[in-house]
Amino acid sequence: MEFFTTMLCLFASLLSILVLNSLIKIFSSKRRDLPLPPGTMGWPYIGETFQLYSQDPNVFFASKIKRFGSIFKSHILGCPCVMISSPEAAKFVLNKAQLFKPTFPASKERMLGKQAIFFHQGEYHANLRRLVLRTFMPEAIRSFVPAIESIALDCLNSWEGQSITTFLEMKNFTFNVALLSIFGKDEILYREDLKRCYYILERGYNSMPINLPGTLFHKAMKARKELSQILAQIMSTRRQMKQDHNDLLGSFMSEKAGLTDEQIADNVIGVIFAARDTTASVLTWIVKYLGENPSVLQAVTEEQESILKSKAEEGLIWEDTKKMPLTSRVIQETLRVASILSFTFREAVQDVEYEGYLIPKGWKVLPLFRNIHHSPDNFKEPEKFDPSRFEVAPKPNTFMPFGNGTHACPGNELAKLEILVLLHHLTTKYRWCMEGAQNGIQYGPFALPLNGLPIRLYPKK
Numbered sequence: 001m002e003f004f005t006t007m008l009c010l011f012a013s014l015l016s017i018l019v020l021n022s023l024i025k026i027f028s029s030k031r032r033d034l035p036l037p038p039g040t041m042g043w044p045y046i047g048e049t050f051q052l053y054s055q056d057p058n059v060f061f062a063s064k065i066k067r068f069g070s071i072f073k074s075h076i077l078g079c080p081c082v083m084i085s086s087p088e089a090a091k092f093v094l095n096k097a098q099l100f101k102p103t104f105p106a107s108k109e110r111m112l113g114k115q116a117i118f119f120h121q122g123e124y125h126a127n128l129r130r131l132v133l134r135t136f137m138p139e140a141i142r143s144f145v146p147a148i149e150s151i152a153l154d155c156l157n158s159w160e161g162q163s164i165t166t167f168l169e170m171k172n173f174t175f176n177v178a179l180l181s182i183f184g185k186d187e188i189l190y191r192e193d194l195k196r197c198y199y200i201l202e203r204g205y206n207s208m209p210i211n212l213p214g215t216l217f218h219k220a221m222k223a224r225k226e227l228s229q230i231l232a233q234i235m236s237t238r239r240q241m242k243q244d245h246n247d248l249l250g251s252f253m254s255e256k257a258g259l260t261d262e263q264i265a266d267n268v269i270g271v272i273f274a275a276r277d278t279t280a281s282v283l284t285w286i287v288k289y290l291g292e293n294p295s296v297l298q299a300v301t302e303e304q305e306s307i308l309k310s311k312a313e314e315g316l317i318w319e320d321t322k323k324m325p326l327t328s329r330v331i332q333e334t335l336r337v338a339s340i341l342s343f344t345f346r347e348a349v350q351d352v353e354y355e356g357y358l359i360p361k362g363w364k365v366l367p368l369f370r371n372i373h374h375s376p377d378n379f380k381e382p383e384k385f386d387p388s389r390f391e392v393a394p395k396p397n398t399f400m401p402f403g404n405g406t407h408a409c410p411g412n413e414l415a416k417l418e419i420l421v422l423l424h425h426l427t428t429k430y431r432w433c434m435e436g437a438q439n440g441i442q443y444g445p446f447a448l449p450l451n452g453l454p455i456r457l458y459p460k461k
């Protein structure tokens with residue numbers, strides 16, 4: 001038995017040497033003499049995919065960093081890749097758009113829509129980014145505050161006295177805020193249809209990409225088509241009405257934008273995708289961390305109550321949300337500790353030299369956000385939840401919950417705003433207790449407390 005495994009390993013390493021040699025020969029540029037970063041490539045083709053997925057991926061990355069340093073090579077999901085966990089290297093990769101392009105599995109591209117912002121570079125990407133940023137910049141989203149507040153109040157009201165799965169309910173909240181920012185007040189008409197299709201799409205997104213009748217993937221592709229039809233209907237109604245709208249769809253549909261209906265549909269669905277689960281995961285972690293840290297919860301509650309007391313009339317306004325420094329630090333610290341986007345992907349478009357190493361053309365490059373956020377070099381006692389650490393600005397590039405550079409998150413202001421509004425009402429009106437086991441993380445695909453954090457919510461007093 002042992003002989004057999006030894007032979008297999010030998011054969012495997014021989015093969016990987018052969019594959020590596022032939023790979024290296026292909027790179028006939030002047031940089032080919034540079035060494036590759038240190039690291040192991042595992043088995044041919046499957047590489048280290050099993051090692052990555054058989055354990056918490058962050059444990060895999062952390063053990064690699066310990067062994068090889070902050071830049072190392074590996075081989076996952078059929079792709080050779082370089083993983084980077086130094087702040088400077090991460091910034092380099094994310095800001096050099098001409099050297100590193102975004103990259104996603106083809107099945108995910110098909111599901112969200114090939115024309116969605118994430119997948120592009122150059123002129124088309126810059127145009128979309130300008131349109132999205134215009135809708136989500138502070139001056140534009142300040143007018144959303146009352147509508148976001150009303151969504152938050154409806155949600156909290158429906159949770160009162162109930163046992164709820166925090167993540168599922170937060171997804172309902174963030175979905176409704178996303179629809180509001182995309183469709184303005186019109187959204188209410190189409191909300192249920194859009195949700196029904198989107199839920200089917202989402203289940204297919206994380207399934208095996210096999211397009212046969214009956215599979216989740218097949219159903220998702222059908223739901224994707226139906227979503228396009230609903231959006232076409234909304235756009236045609238808007239064109240007939242000839243009104244101006246200050247929401248994302250209005251921005252996409254403006255003459256100057258020069259987008260086709262298909263491009264608009266891909267990007268509307270893309271923004272829902274980017275906006276919903278991310279923000280809902282962060283909210284779920286905040287509820288957990290506040291529940292586990294009574295003194296922090298007390299301080300947040302006091303900050304929010306003082307805003308309530310200082311106001312003559314009911315209803316939050318934009319300026320109120322700028323008077324929540326302590327609550328904002330709780331959000332920052334949650335973004336750091338939870339690091340819901342553990343890493344992102346790029347692909348080298350040519351041979352790149354970095355710190356004396358070769359990153360060959362075609363290799364994937366993964367900036368490891370979570371490892372940067374959890375390195376003791378960047379944050380003292382990194383595993384500790386301590387919002388006060390953000391009283392001092394973090395060192396440059398050590399804190400990138402929204403990425404950096406050309407593809408950095410254009411929705412970060414909206415995300416922070418909706419979280420603040422929900423927390424304002426949650427902490428001033430309710431208390432909650434967690435139900436069931438509270439330790440453990442699941443990836444779905446964003447890091448999430450186990451089982452979506454079941455809690456029970458009570459009104460205060």
Ligand code: HEM
Pocket residue numbers: 117118119129132136181270271274275276278279282340341344345400401402403404406407408409410411412414415416
């Ligand atoms: C707390 C919640 C959120 C987190 C942690 C987050 C994080 C990120 C990160 C890290 C990226 C960059 C990914 C990369 O470089 O590969 C990104 C991109 C993006 N995010 Fe967010 N995001 C959040 C909420 C939102 C919201 C609310 C919206 C929309 C309103 C949004 C829209 C987008 C879009 C459109 C992109 C792609 C930008 C581009 O490719 O140019 N995100 N997000």
Ligand SMILES: *[C@@H]1O[C@H](CO)[C@@H](O)[C@H](O)[C@H]1NC(C)=O
Pocket residue numbers: 151152154155158169172173176
């Ligand atoms: C979803 O959120 C809305 C508020 O926007 C609320 O009225 C409704 O009860 C929620 N639905 C579920 C299923 O939680």
Ligand SMILES: *[C@@H]1O[C@H](CO)[C@@H](O)[C@H](O)[C@H]1NC(C)=O
Pocket residue numbers: 395396397398402403404405408
């Ligand atoms: C990128 O990082 C630099 C340095 O930390 C920071 O000044 C800049 O605001 C970041 N850009 C984005 C878009 O997050």
